[in-house]
Amino acid sequence: MIEIEHVSKSFGEKTVLKDVNAAIQDGEIFAIIGPSGSGKSTLLRMINLLEVPDGGRIVVDGTDIHAERRRTLEIRRMMAMVFQKPAAFNESVYDNIAVGLRMRHVPEREIQTKIVDALEVIGLSGYEKRRAKTLSGGEMQRVALARALVTDPAVLLMDEPTANLDPVATATIEDLVLRINREFGQTVVISTHDMLQGQRLAHRIGVLMDGVFSQVGTPREVFALPKNKHVARFVGIEN
Ligand code: ADP
Ligand code: MG
Numbered sequence: 001m002i003e004i005e006h007v008s009k010s011f012g013e014k015t016v017l018k019d020v021n022a023a024i025q026d027g028e029i030f031a032i033i034g035p036s037g038s039g040k041s042t043l044l045r046m047i048n049l050l051e052v053p054d055g056g057r058i059v060v061d062g063t064d065i066h067a068e069r070r071r072t073l074e075i076r077r078m079m080a081m082v083f084q085k086p087a088a089f090n091e092s093v094y095d096n097i098a099v100g101l102r103m104r105h106v107p108e109r110e111i112q113t114k115i116v117d118a119l120e121v122i123g124l125s126g127y128e129k130r131r132a133k134t135l136s137g138g139e140m141q142r143v144a145l146a147r148a149l150v151t152d153p154a155v156l157l158m159d160e161p162t163a164n165l166d167p168v169a170t171a172t173i174e175d176l177v178l179r180i181n182r183e184f185g186q187t188v189v190i191s192t193h194d195m196l197q198g199q200r201l202a203h204r205i206g207v208l209m210d211g212v213f214s215q216v217g218t219p220r221e222v223f224a225l226p227k228n229k230h231v232a233r234f235v236g237i238e239n
Contacts, residue, residue, distance in 0.1 A: 001026040001187050006056035009042055016042050018211030029181050031198040032191040034208030040191035044159050048081050080148035081157040086140040094128040096143055100151040118146040138169025158190040195235055207231050
């Protein structure tokens with residue numbers, strides 16, 4: 001589904017990603033785990049076409065997304081991203097969720113149906129008219145998730161979606177991610193600095209350190225058999 005091949009990226013003098021490689025499979029939850037500043041957001045932003053690699057390539061559904069511009073719009077529409085800080089637009093929950101559908105010129109009546117369904121999935125039925133700014137962080141992040149889901153993306157990208165949430169709201173989001181992946185089969189790429197979240201959610205983990213995936217494997221593999229002392233220390237610290 002998503003092949004990351006020899007991807008590198010520097011900002012000025014600073015090399016963030018040196019040689020990142022991973023093949024993310026269709027329908028899996030893949031967690032990018034690494035310390036703050038390791039390049040998790042940069043990598044996700046590249047998959048989402050918000051950033052261009054200096055070297056290497058990212059292939060989504062057979063297309064080198066940064067080289068073959070012919071399918072750019074189509075690729076963009078295959079993906080949806082949830083950010084660490086949900087943008088609280090000064091508008092209703094309904095309008096927040098409708099954004100991506102309106103860009104696609106979906107008829108308003110269809111938008112209404114999709115939003116009712118999405119609100120039910122995220123447990124916020126009846127919230128259509130609420131001002132987004134009056135929601136709690138956890139509710140807002142669920143709305144961001146609904147906004148991503150209504151466009152039926154094949155790939156859901158989530159950049160530390162629970163970093164600003166309390167444990168209860170975090171658990172709610174985690175349950176939703178698991179349920180969505182199970183029921184709708186979306187490929188989920190989620191970044192986190194929390195090893196335990198990776199363990200709870202992911203089919204496979206990529207440990208991003210020093211510009212490379214030091215290790216890619218199931219949570220069990222990474223915890224039981226860390227490949228080197230840096231991974232071991234990171235696993236240990238976050239435990
Ligand atoms: P993470 O998400 O793992 O915390 P980031 O991908 O946000 O890491 O950032 C990795 C490094 O790249 C950081 O040192 C950050 O300051 C730097 N960086 C990210 N984006 C930019 C940018 N647009 N310009 C300059 N430096 C950047
Ligand atoms: Mg980040």
